[in-house]
Amino acid sequence: MMSLWLVLSAAVSLVGALWPLPQNLTQGNTALRLSGNFDITISPGISEPPQDLYDAISRTRSHLFTDDLGRLVVGRGAGDVSTFETAAYLSSLTLSLEPGSSVLSITAEAQKPLEERDEAYTLTVPSNGSVASITATSTLGLLRGLTTFEQLWYEYDGTIYAVNTPIQIEDVPAYPYRGLMLDTARNYFPVSDILRTLDTMSLVKINEFNWHISDSQSFPLQIPGYMELSEYGAYSPQMIYSPNDVEYIVSYAGARGIDVMVEVDTPGHTSIIGESHPEFIACYLARPWASYAGEPPAGQLRFANATVANWSAELFTAVAQMFPSSMVSTGGDEIQTYCYDMDEETQYDLNSTGRTFNEALTDYVRGTHGALAAAGKTPAVWEEMVLDYNLSLSSDTLVLVWISSDDVKAVVDQGFRVIHAASNYFYLDCGAGEWVGGDPTGNSWCDPFKTWQYAYTFDPLANLTSDQYSQIMGGQQLLWTEQSGPDNLDPIIWPRAAASAEVFWSGAGGNVTAALPRLHDVSFRMQQRGVRSIPLQPLWCALRPYECDLDW
Amino acid sequence: MMSLWLVLSAAVSLVGALWPLPQNLTQGNTALRLSGNFDITISPGISEPPQDLYDAISRTRSHLFTDDLGRLVVGRGAGDVSTFETAAYLSSLTLSLEPGSSVLSITAEAQKPLEERDEAYTLTVPSNGSVASITATSTLGLLRGLTTFEQLWYEYDGTIYAVNTPIQIEDVPAYPYRGLMLDTARNYFPVSDILRTLDTMSLVKINEFNWHISDSQSFPLQIPGYMELSEYGAYSPQMIYSPNDVEYIVSYAGARGIDVMVEVDTPGHTSIIGESHPEFIACYLARPWASYAGEPPAGQLRFANATVANWSAELFTAVAQMFPSSMVSTGGDEIQTYCYDMDEETQYDLNSTGRTFNEALTDYVRGTHGALAAAGKTPAVWEEMVLDYNLSLSSDTLVLVWISSDDVKAVVDQGFRVIHAASNYFYLDCGAGEWVGGDPTGNSWCDPFKTWQYAYTFDPLANLTSDQYSQIMGGQQLLWTEQSGPDNLDPIIWPRAAASAEVFWSGAGGNVTAALPRLHDVSFRMQQRGVRSIPLQPLWCALRPYECDLDW
Known part of the structure; x- marks a missing residue:
C-alpha cells in the first residue's frame, strides 16, 4: 500500500502546475532545459506584428529568466538535478497565427465585445530540443499561450527547466x-x-x-x-x-x-x-x-x-x-x-x-x-x-x-x-x-x-x-x-x-484537493514577481502535495 | 442641536491621539511647534546614561522629523495653519530619573521579572516654549514617555506641531x-x-x-x-x-x-x-x-x-x-x-x-x-x-x-x-x-x-x-x-x-466608539513608518471622527 502511494506521489510531483488548467493537456515526464540563448520568434506569416505582441514576448522572456521559482517539493528542485542534467535544451518558441487570421493588436482583441473574443491557442513543447510553438487565430490567443508557457518553468541553481515535456495543450476559455x-x-x-x-x-x-x-x-x-x-x-x-x-x-x-x-x-x-x-x-x-x-x-x-x-x-x-x-x-x-x-x-x-x-x-x-x-x-x-x-x-x-x-x-x-x-x-x-x-x-x-x-x-x-x-x-x-x-x-x-x-x-x-498544489505553485510564482500573495498552508504542506489533506 | 454637535466635534478634533491611552491625561487646546533645533537631553542627574537610552533618544528625534503624519481631519492639517502659525516653538525635552533611582539599561529593565518591571513616567509639555520633561524611576519609564511624546506631533507643509498643549501625563501600565x-x-x-x-x-x-x-x-x-x-x-x-x-x-x-x-x-x-x-x-x-x-x-x-x-x-x-x-x-x-x-x-x-x-x-x-x-x-x-x-x-x-x-x-x-x-x-x-x-x-x-x-x-x-x-x-x-x-x-x-x-x-x-479615532491615528502613524497596517474604514470616515458610527 505504501509503495503504491509513493509511486502516485512521485507521478503527482511531475504534473505541471498550470493555472488555470487548460481544456486539453497532454504531457510527458521528460525534463527540458531552457537555453541561455532562448528566443521567441514571430512567424513570418504574421505580417506587421503589433507592438504589444513584441512587448508581450519581451515580458515572457524576462519572466522566464527572472521568476526563479524553485519547484514546490522538498529540496525545491535539488532532487531534479539528476533528471534535468542530461536534458535537451529548448532554444526557441515560435508564435504563429492560423492562415486567414486577421492581425490586430492584443489590446484591440481584448477590448472586443464579449461575443467576439478569441483567446484560444495551441501550445506544443517537444522534449528533444526542437522548436516549441504557439498557434492561435488571434494575437490575444498567442498572449494566453505565452502566459501558459511561462508557468512550465522552474529554476534550480541557475538552470531553468521544465519537468513534464513533451507537452501538447489545446486551450480555450469556458466563458468570455x-x-x-x-x-x-x-x-x-x-x-x-x-x-x-x-x-x-x-x-x-x-x-x-x-x-x-x-x-x-x-x-x-x-x-x-x-x-x-x-x-x-x-x-x-x-x-x-x-x-x-x-x-x-x-x-x-x-x-x-x-x-x-x-x-x-x-x-x-x-x-x-x-x-x-x-x-x-x-x-x-x-x-x-x-x-x-x-x-x-x-x-x-x-x-x-x-x-x-x-x-x-x-x-x-x-x-x-x-x-x-x-x-x-x-x-x-x-x-x-x-x-x-x-x-x-x-x-x-x-x-x-x-x-x-x-x-x-x-x-x-x-x-x-x-x-x-x-x-x-x-x-x-x-x-x-x-x-x-x-x-x-x-x-x-x-x-x-x-x-x-x-x-x-x-x-x-x-x-x-x-x-x-x-x-x-x-x-x-x-x-x-x-x-x-x-x-x-x-x-x-x-x-x-x-x-x-x-x-x-x-x-x-x-x-x-x-x-x-x-x-x-x-x-x-x-x-x-x-x-x-x-x-x-x-x-x-x-x-x-x-x-x-x-x-x-x-x-x-x-476539485479543491487536486487544485491546491497548482494554486500553491501559481501563488509562489506571484510572490517571485513581487506580489504579496499569501501562503495557503504551512510551507511543510506546500512542499508535500496532498500530505496536509484532511484524509491523508 | 447641530451647533452643539459642531462644538463637540471641534473639541474632539483637538483631542490628542495617544495609544494606549495614558492613565492620567490633562491637555489644553493650544498649538505648539517643534523647533528645527529641537533637542532631547538627559538630565545631569543621570550619571553614565546607558547606550540604549541614547539610542532611544536618537530614534525619537528621527521619528519626530520623519513621521510626517498629517492630522486625520479633512484637509489633513491645512485648517491647523491659522492655529499653529503663531504658536511657540518647543526647543527641548529633558529626561530625568527621580532621585535615588538606579540607572540600568532599558534592556535590563525590560528583561526583569514581571513583578519588578517599572514602566511609569510623567510627561509634561508646556505651551509657551519652555522645556518639556519626562521623569521616571527607570530608563524603561523614560522610553515609554518618549514613545508617548512622539505621538503628539503632526506635520503639515513642513511644520511639525502639536494641537493639544499644555499636556500633563502621569502614566503607568495596568498589567506588567x-x-x-x-x-x-x-x-x-x-x-x-x-x-x-x-x-x-x-x-x-x-x-x-x-x-x-x-x-x-x-x-x-x-x-x-x-x-x-x-x-x-x-x-x-x-x-x-x-x-x-x-x-x-x-x-x-x-x-x-x-x-x-x-x-x-x-x-x-x-x-x-x-x-x-x-x-x-x-x-x-x-x-x-x-x-x-x-x-x-x-x-x-x-x-x-x-x-x-x-x-x-x-x-x-x-x-x-x-x-x-x-x-x-x-x-x-x-x-x-x-x-x-x-x-x-x-x-x-x-x-x-x-x-x-x-x-x-x-x-x-x-x-x-x-x-x-x-x-x-x-x-x-x-x-x-x-x-x-x-x-x-x-x-x-x-x-x-x-x-x-x-x-x-x-x-x-x-x-x-x-x-x-x-x-x-x-x-x-x-x-x-x-x-x-x-x-x-x-x-x-x-x-x-x-x-x-x-x-x-x-x-x-x-x-x-x-x-x-x-x-x-x-x-x-x-x-x-x-x-x-x-x-x-x-x-x-x-x-x-x-x-x-x-x-x-x-x-x-x-469604549470602541471613543477609541476608533485614536486607533486610526496610530494606524496611520504605523503606515508612515513603513508598516503595512490596514485601513479600518474608508478614508472619508477616518478624516471625520464619529461620522461613520452606527448611531451618527
Missing part, C-alpha cells in the same frame, strides 16, 4: 468574461497598485478589470468637462485618476489581454457628488445616515429631476469616451427609497411630471443607457435594476448578480445576460468584521470569509436550463475596500481571486 | 505583561520582519514578544549543542534563526523595552524533531494524521522515555542560555493521547516504570521546568498542563489560557498566574478559512474573525474575585501562521494587536 472588481472609492489605490494587480490578473488569464471607480465616499476620476467631481470629491489632489492615468491603465491592461469595464455607480452611492453639486443630491449627509443609506455618508442623485437626469446622461457620454471597452456599468445597486420618500424636491419632481418612482427611474436609466448606446457601448447594471424596479432595460444589458447567487435564475429568466458576482461566493472583503463605528461585537454582513475553496466550488450554470447557459458571460471576485488599501491589497486578493479565474476559464467542477 | 505571540514555525519570517514587528509593538508599548519558535512543521532555531534540530528541521538552510540572529533580535527588542519569552513547544507539536531524532517521536508521520495530531504532520516526543526526558531538560538548559528573559515557555498544548496509546515504545516505558500517563508527564515537565529553574527561569505553559493533566507544577508557573477565556477562572482558582491568550478574543488568524486540504466548504475552527473591537471589549478580570486580580499578569494577541507569511504579516497584525495593547496598559472598559 473572467473579471476582478476593485473599488477605488472607499479607499484610494495609486496607479502602481492597479498596474501590479493587472499584471497578476494576466498571470491567471483574468481578462476584465471591473473598475468601481467612484462611490459615496470619494470621486477620484477626473472627467473632462466634469472636473469639479474630482476636484471636490477626491480624497486629495494626489488621490485622483487623471485622463492620462486612465489612458495608461487601460493601455497597460489591454497589452495584457485585459479589458477595463468602468462603473460610475448611479443613482445611489453618489453622496460625494454633493460636494460639488449639492442641489443634485437627495438626503445629502442626512442623519441618522442608517435611515438613508447603506453606509455613510447618505446621499443619492435626484434621478427624477430632469436636470440631474440630463447631466447624468451627458456624464456617461464623457466617461464612455475615456474607456475603449464595449461595456460601461451604470451601477444601480442599493437605492434607498426612504431617502427619496423624504426628499421634497424628488416628490415635487414626481408629482409635477405625474410619474411613479419606477417610471422616473426608468426614464433616468434609459437616459444614461441611451447615452452609452449612442457611444457604442453596452450597459451593465447591478441586479436590482432588473429584479427590483422592473425597468424593462434593453435586452443586451449585462446584469451583475451580487446579492446572492440564488438570484441568477430570475435574471436569466428575464432574458438578460449575467456576470456572476455573488457576495455569497465571491466577495473578497467578507468576514473581516464590521467597519462601521460604534459596534463592539459587530461582524461583517456577508460573513463568513469567502475561502478560495468555496469560490472554487461555484457552479456558474446552477439552476439553469441548458438553453439558458449561453446567457452566462462569466464572473468575477470582487473587492470592496472599506477595510482595504494599498497595504493589504495583494494579500486580500491573491491567490484567492485565482479561484474564479479557473472556474470561468476551465469550467466548473474542479 | 502586554504581549504579542508570533509563530515562526508554520511559516518562516526573516529577521527583518521580526525587527519591524518589534518596532511596531514598541510604538503601542507592547513589552513582551512571545516567540513560538518551533512546531511540528519546522524547527528554525539553531541551538548550540542541538544543531541537528534546525539542520534537519528548518525549511531551508536560509530559513533559520542562528544564535547571532537571536542575540540581535533579543537585543533589538530589549532596547525597545521588549522582553522575549521564547516557547519551544513540548511534548506535542514536535513532529519535525523526528527528522533528526526519529527514535524520539511517537506516531511519527502516522496516517491518517487526523487520528494522531491536531494538524499534519503527526508526531510527539516520547516523554515517558527517560532518554527523551533528559534530552528535553538539557535542551531547555541550552535554550535558557540563549534568552535573557526571566521566562521560558515549555508549551504543552494539544497533547494527543491516542498517539501515545498506540505507541508501543511509550506503552513499554509506562509499564516498565509502573507510571500512569499523568505521572510520566509530570516527571517530564518537572524535568524541563527543573532545568529552567536551575537556569533562573520561570516556566510558562499552555493551559492544558494545569487543567487537563493535574501536573501540580510549581506555583510560580505562568499559564497561558488559549482555548477559551472561560477557562481563566479554573486556572486562577488553582493559584497560578495567568497570561490571557484566549482564542475567542485574541487569535489574529481566526476567520480566514480552513487551511487543511481537501475541505471545500471548511471554515476556520475559531471562526469568526476576531475584530479589534471585540478584542478591545475583553475584560481581564471577568469572573474573578478581587483577591484573585493580582494573578492576572496581562495578555496578548496571537498569530498562528498556517496562512501567514512575510507577505501578510503586517496586515493581519496591525492595527488589531493595538487593541490588547491598550486593554492591558490602560485597563479594561474602554
Whole structure:
C-alpha cells in the first residue's frame, strides 16, 4: 500500500502546475532545459506584428529568466538535478497565427465585445530540443499561450527547466468574461497598485478589470468637462485618476489581454457628488445616515429631476469616451427609497411630471443607457435594476448578480445576460468584521470569509436550463475596500481571486484537493514577481502535495 | 442641536491621539511647534546614561522629523495653519530619573521579572516654549514617555506641531505583561520582519514578544549543542534563526523595552524533531494524521522515555542560555493521547516504570521546568498542563489560557498566574478559512474573525474575585501562521494587536466608539513608518471622527 502511494506521489510531483488548467493537456515526464540563448520568434506569416505582441514576448522572456521559482517539493528542485542534467535544451518558441487570421493588436482583441473574443491557442513543447510553438487565430490567443508557457518553468541553481515535456495543450476559455472588481472609492489605490494587480490578473488569464471607480465616499476620476467631481470629491489632489492615468491603465491592461469595464455607480452611492453639486443630491449627509443609506455618508442623485437626469446622461457620454471597452456599468445597486420618500424636491419632481418612482427611474436609466448606446457601448447594471424596479432595460444589458447567487435564475429568466458576482461566493472583503463605528461585537454582513475553496466550488450554470447557459458571460471576485488599501491589497486578493479565474476559464467542477498544489505553485510564482500573495498552508504542506489533506 | 454637535466635534478634533491611552491625561487646546533645533537631553542627574537610552533618544528625534503624519481631519492639517502659525516653538525635552533611582539599561529593565518591571513616567509639555520633561524611576519609564511624546506631533507643509498643549501625563501600565505571540514555525519570517514587528509593538508599548519558535512543521532555531534540530528541521538552510540572529533580535527588542519569552513547544507539536531524532517521536508521520495530531504532520516526543526526558531538560538548559528573559515557555498544548496509546515504545516505558500517563508527564515537565529553574527561569505553559493533566507544577508557573477565556477562572482558582491568550478574543488568524486540504466548504475552527473591537471589549478580570486580580499578569494577541507569511504579516497584525495593547496598559472598559479615532491615528502613524497596517474604514470616515458610527 505504501509503495503504491509513493509511486502516485512521485507521478503527482511531475504534473505541471498550470493555472488555470487548460481544456486539453497532454504531457510527458521528460525534463527540458531552457537555453541561455532562448528566443521567441514571430512567424513570418504574421505580417506587421503589433507592438504589444513584441512587448508581450519581451515580458515572457524576462519572466522566464527572472521568476526563479524553485519547484514546490522538498529540496525545491535539488532532487531534479539528476533528471534535468542530461536534458535537451529548448532554444526557441515560435508564435504563429492560423492562415486567414486577421492581425490586430492584443489590446484591440481584448477590448472586443464579449461575443467576439478569441483567446484560444495551441501550445506544443517537444522534449528533444526542437522548436516549441504557439498557434492561435488571434494575437490575444498567442498572449494566453505565452502566459501558459511561462508557468512550465522552474529554476534550480541557475538552470531553468521544465519537468513534464513533451507537452501538447489545446486551450480555450469556458466563458468570455473572467473579471476582478476593485473599488477605488472607499479607499484610494495609486496607479502602481492597479498596474501590479493587472499584471497578476494576466498571470491567471483574468481578462476584465471591473473598475468601481467612484462611490459615496470619494470621486477620484477626473472627467473632462466634469472636473469639479474630482476636484471636490477626491480624497486629495494626489488621490485622483487623471485622463492620462486612465489612458495608461487601460493601455497597460489591454497589452495584457485585459479589458477595463468602468462603473460610475448611479443613482445611489453618489453622496460625494454633493460636494460639488449639492442641489443634485437627495438626503445629502442626512442623519441618522442608517435611515438613508447603506453606509455613510447618505446621499443619492435626484434621478427624477430632469436636470440631474440630463447631466447624468451627458456624464456617461464623457466617461464612455475615456474607456475603449464595449461595456460601461451604470451601477444601480442599493437605492434607498426612504431617502427619496423624504426628499421634497424628488416628490415635487414626481408629482409635477405625474410619474411613479419606477417610471422616473426608468426614464433616468434609459437616459444614461441611451447615452452609452449612442457611444457604442453596452450597459451593465447591478441586479436590482432588473429584479427590483422592473425597468424593462434593453435586452443586451449585462446584469451583475451580487446579492446572492440564488438570484441568477430570475435574471436569466428575464432574458438578460449575467456576470456572476455573488457576495455569497465571491466577495473578497467578507468576514473581516464590521467597519462601521460604534459596534463592539459587530461582524461583517456577508460573513463568513469567502475561502478560495468555496469560490472554487461555484457552479456558474446552477439552476439553469441548458438553453439558458449561453446567457452566462462569466464572473468575477470582487473587492470592496472599506477595510482595504494599498497595504493589504495583494494579500486580500491573491491567490484567492485565482479561484474564479479557473472556474470561468476551465469550467466548473474542479476539485479543491487536486487544485491546491497548482494554486500553491501559481501563488509562489506571484510572490517571485513581487506580489504579496499569501501562503495557503504551512510551507511543510506546500512542499508535500496532498500530505496536509484532511484524509491523508 | 447641530451647533452643539459642531462644538463637540471641534473639541474632539483637538483631542490628542495617544495609544494606549495614558492613565492620567490633562491637555489644553493650544498649538505648539517643534523647533528645527529641537533637542532631547538627559538630565545631569543621570550619571553614565546607558547606550540604549541614547539610542532611544536618537530614534525619537528621527521619528519626530520623519513621521510626517498629517492630522486625520479633512484637509489633513491645512485648517491647523491659522492655529499653529503663531504658536511657540518647543526647543527641548529633558529626561530625568527621580532621585535615588538606579540607572540600568532599558534592556535590563525590560528583561526583569514581571513583578519588578517599572514602566511609569510623567510627561509634561508646556505651551509657551519652555522645556518639556519626562521623569521616571527607570530608563524603561523614560522610553515609554518618549514613545508617548512622539505621538503628539503632526506635520503639515513642513511644520511639525502639536494641537493639544499644555499636556500633563502621569502614566503607568495596568498589567506588567502586554504581549504579542508570533509563530515562526508554520511559516518562516526573516529577521527583518521580526525587527519591524518589534518596532511596531514598541510604538503601542507592547513589552513582551512571545516567540513560538518551533512546531511540528519546522524547527528554525539553531541551538548550540542541538544543531541537528534546525539542520534537519528548518525549511531551508536560509530559513533559520542562528544564535547571532537571536542575540540581535533579543537585543533589538530589549532596547525597545521588549522582553522575549521564547516557547519551544513540548511534548506535542514536535513532529519535525523526528527528522533528526526519529527514535524520539511517537506516531511519527502516522496516517491518517487526523487520528494522531491536531494538524499534519503527526508526531510527539516520547516523554515517558527517560532518554527523551533528559534530552528535553538539557535542551531547555541550552535554550535558557540563549534568552535573557526571566521566562521560558515549555508549551504543552494539544497533547494527543491516542498517539501515545498506540505507541508501543511509550506503552513499554509506562509499564516498565509502573507510571500512569499523568505521572510520566509530570516527571517530564518537572524535568524541563527543573532545568529552567536551575537556569533562573520561570516556566510558562499552555493551559492544558494545569487543567487537563493535574501536573501540580510549581506555583510560580505562568499559564497561558488559549482555548477559551472561560477557562481563566479554573486556572486562577488553582493559584497560578495567568497570561490571557484566549482564542475567542485574541487569535489574529481566526476567520480566514480552513487551511487543511481537501475541505471545500471548511471554515476556520475559531471562526469568526476576531475584530479589534471585540478584542478591545475583553475584560481581564471577568469572573474573578478581587483577591484573585493580582494573578492576572496581562495578555496578548496571537498569530498562528498556517496562512501567514512575510507577505501578510503586517496586515493581519496591525492595527488589531493595538487593541490588547491598550486593554492591558490602560485597563479594561474602554469604549470602541471613543477609541476608533485614536486607533486610526496610530494606524496611520504605523503606515508612515513603513508598516503595512490596514485601513479600518474608508478614508472619508477616518478624516471625520464619529461620522461613520452606527448611531451618527
